[in-house]
Amino acid sequence: MSGRPGADGPGAPVFRPGTAGPGGPGGRPMGPGGGRGPGMMGLGMGLPPAKADDFRGSLRRLFGTLGPERPLIVLVVLLAIVSVTFNVIGPKILGEAINLIVEGELGKQILGSGATQQEAIDTARAQGQKQLADMLSGMQLNAGGIDFGALAGLLGVLVAVYVISSIFGWIQGWIMAGVTQRTVLKLRADVDRKLGRLPLRYFDSHPRGDLLSRVTNDIDNIGQSLQQSLTQLITSLLTIVGVLILMLTISPLLAVISLLAVPASLAVTILIVRRSQQQFVAQWASTGALNGHVEEMHTGHSIVKAFGRQREAIEVFDRENERLFDASRRAQFISGIIQPAMTFISNLNYVAIAVIGGLQVAAGQLSIGDVVAFIQYSRQFTFPIIQTASIVNVLQSAVASAERVFELLDESEESADPVHAVPLDAPVGAVRFEDVSFRYLPEQPLIDDLSLDVSAGATVAIVGPTGAGKTTLVNLLMRFYELDAGRITIDGIDTRDVTRDDLRRSFGMVLQDTWLFNGTIRENIAYGRLDATDVELRAAAEAAHVDHFVRTLPDGYDTVIDDDATNLSAGEKQLLTISRAFLADPPILILDEATSSVDTRTEVLIQRAMAGLMHGRTTFVIAHRLSTIRDADTILVMDRGKIVEQGDHESLLARAGFYAELYESQFSEALAEAV
């Protein structure tokens, strides 16, 4: 048993709440393995260029999102200081308890045999057992065997230390769970609000499934990572500091040697992280891409089937899937190397300490007990370093996800509403386009120098071949897109001088694409005006001829519309969106081929109701129906983004220009065929 005196023997259990075993802290996809050493946490170590700058920046920003929780994090750090202190003390007390037993046992043997303590020491020394002698001389031998009173006292303290440490650990975890989840909640809200401010252009160019993945998979990943790593990170870092202090008090030289492990670990982690970070980025990017494909294929499910394209859908899926497999496998593997590498470094360090320590003992510069204690502490020292490495590894994945979220948050938004917005209160609805130019793609001119004057209450029919820019005109009116040049005014007020909300509130719109959400029919109609009474709602429903078919449904207005509204026919959906516009009761109407999907019988009724609705309101109709066109006050004939003709039906026909030609080709042909 010699060689295990005093302090805790090798392997004496040293466990602290909040620090994990080799399995990694709760194991993230990356499992055990390291990441950057503690230097990455802002200690200013040299960093690899380029990619890692993003890493550092994103990491800082990720921690920045924890900002509002700072007081609680400080509290957690304070709690952690206490529990880490207790944990560093714990083994010391344990060592003393074992000393007590040793003293008692040896006392019983030595004193029990009639010798005194001094005699025993001398005997040992005489026999060359210098170490035993040294040990004995430092002891309070007890003839009565183990002093159970003292032992109970010590163990009592130990129990208290461990229990308190655990309770503190619990409180830390409890607080940090809140900190993490609130941060994630805020992140989700930020992303959602951001989506509300992004220009429509953004949605045209980003697959829905990828955006979805950022909100669910990426933010979820950040949440899980933070939840697992934050407390442990704090505890580990504090433990490193605590143990370092203890080591310095024993032997500055050996402490310095131990410290050498830190830059070595760092160098290795940086080397590895530099490679794995790219893989983590690739992993979450391919998760998004895969999600995008799945979303699209599920949305177009029946088309995929009708065209017998499942095999291709599956092929594309498999390709994306393979890419994700590759990236995440690499991320997991490369980062998984860190753990063995760290262990190797720590063992190297261990041997170095043993050798140098042994030499120092031989030279009489250090006591054996000190070396032994030191070795124990160096073990305690490397453990949290490995731990920190594996936490940083978890963070790496979180940072890759965070980058995707930040990327979204950094997209440029719609220009802000003017600070001193002109109120647009119940406008009469006189609309002017002045030299308006616009293009979706810079290299593709669409609308050039368009001017138009619409008096309040007039009906404007927009006609022209498909792709002439009719829908675009509406998009500009609603300020879904910003003009490249010129201005649009309502009652003489530039639409950019009012808030978008005010502007859009003055429009009622029925779009080509019906959009209903998962909810009851009542909720969907009430979308037009949330504060509408039931009576108003019914009136709007009746006006749009929704009332009748809704009442034939088993649950009436409380019928729930499912995800993609597959339980309603296109005509019914269209009717619902029309009733929504009825309810909103705006001064300006935009009807974008509004009634095209409604069957002929219903359509007539709707047109009648529409006529009533249009009365006294400025109305823009993207018109397909002859009657609508003929009854319009102004017909705008559009071709290739320009208004080529303007006037009423008769005068345009008389002019025998583009409209006349269009009319000839469209309606006479249609009629001829109809016959």
Next chain:
Amino acid sequence: MIRLLRTYLRPYAAQLAVVLVLLLVGAIGNLYLPDLNGDIINNGVVKGDTDYIVRVGALMLVITVIVGLAAIASVYLSSLIANAFARDVRSAVFSTVETFGQVEVNQFGPASLITRNTNDVQQVQQLVFVALTVVVSAPILIVGGIFMALRTDVPLSGLLVVVLPLMALVIGLVMSRAIPLFRATQAKLDRINQVMRETLAGVRVIRAFVRTRHEEARFETASLDLYDTQLRAGRLFALTQPVIFAIFNLSTVAAIWFGAIRVQNGGLSIGDLTAFLQYLSQILFAVLTAVFVFILVPRAAVSAGRIIEVLDTAPSIHDPDEPVVPDPAGPERGIVEFSGVEFRYPGAQEPVLHGISFRAEPGRTTAIVGSTGSGKSTLINLIPRFYDATSGRILVDGVDIKTMDREDLWAQIGVIPQKAFLFGGTVASNLRFGKADATDEELWHALDIAQGRDFVSEMDGGLEAPITQGGSNVSGGQRQRLAIARAVVKDAPIYIFDDSFSALDFATDARLRAALERELGRATVIIVAQRVGTILNADQIIVMDSGRIVGSGTHRQLLETNETYREIVYSQLSEEEAVA
């Protein structure tokens, strides 16, 4: 979950075996290392034997290198296995969903299917990878530790009888409370996905109605809900770890106390006591690492359940075991016949369609008209078997469609849906959807018919012009024409137009129909129409009302005999051409 693991890990049994061996090497090495540590101290440092220190140190390093290499190799294989497992499960989920009919897709909801394919698989994958790292070492350390502890001192080992079950109890309690929480977590993630997906799909309407803030509130509700659940799960786990550590540390204290008593009684040497403490710590350490795996189990188990739910869902519509293969050179091509067809939605009391019988023939156009909700769209959805008729038969070329492979059936049908859904890609990739090897000439020809040549040739890149998801970068009319061209490229004997001209202006509509008539001369055309003008000269017009056929014949016949039809016609064509 076990089933999922067993099924999808089986192909990697060989790699798994290698991992186990590597882990075994690692575990043995790791068990040996502490002994060497002790030796260095006892025989080297204490005795001042530097040579010994260097020698054993070198041995330690050699072992460390071996252990390290084994660890790297096993991490390599583990990451391979875990991710291959995930890849295979994802692939299985996706392929399964591709066999689903619309009924099953709606039953889960697209949003939930998406979560299940990515997020849920990710949860299980994590567990597999982490479990692989401890699956060998933990049992070896535990069993080895128990064995050594027993050898050292049996009575003191009695402690384990108390401690281990206690830990098991704590783990069990946590698991039983965590599982419902995680089930809720995944369901709430679905909800987030759903709300977000709607927001993205309806972004124009939301802004047009100034409802951005309203949508934010809806999202916030879903988000808060998820927050609540995750917070509770987080706090549950915040409690678990300290409790386990406390049990761990207190059992050490107990071991010292009882150990001291046994030392005092002479039943135990001090050396054995410290050795026992080491074994105890080894056992508990192994248990702890296992606990970290167990922490992942509840969420993974819930996720696995959700995945299996998808995999186990048998589509209500499936291919027959012994399909009848239609003869492509047969005398009859493109004949669609309904015979006494009834359809009701699952659980619905009233059928949507009753007693539908008619025959659509090649070279002829069959039009279906009727008011909204009369069952027109439902009727044509039965032909490609998006839904199955609940009674009666539908025959294509004399073969009951339920006895055909659906792929064979679909190969004969070109569907142009109401909502012209385009996929992200290019114009060409969309047009080739029904015929992957179509030449550019074929595509242009189809575009000619669909009146799409002009705008496509004006698009930047022509056929290679990019199309965004859903086709949001082209106008509604263009989208519809591309969808029509897509079906034309497919060159099927049967075409089904489900109100597919609604977004076209009159001129385009007229030219398109003329072209279709010319080009699809020999095909069977079934059209659901809202505009009477579209179908006036159809060979056969079927008038529907409340799920029944109330009349059929040509325009002139119906105009004379059918009240419902007359109503429809007069409502629309009143002045222009009336009777014509």
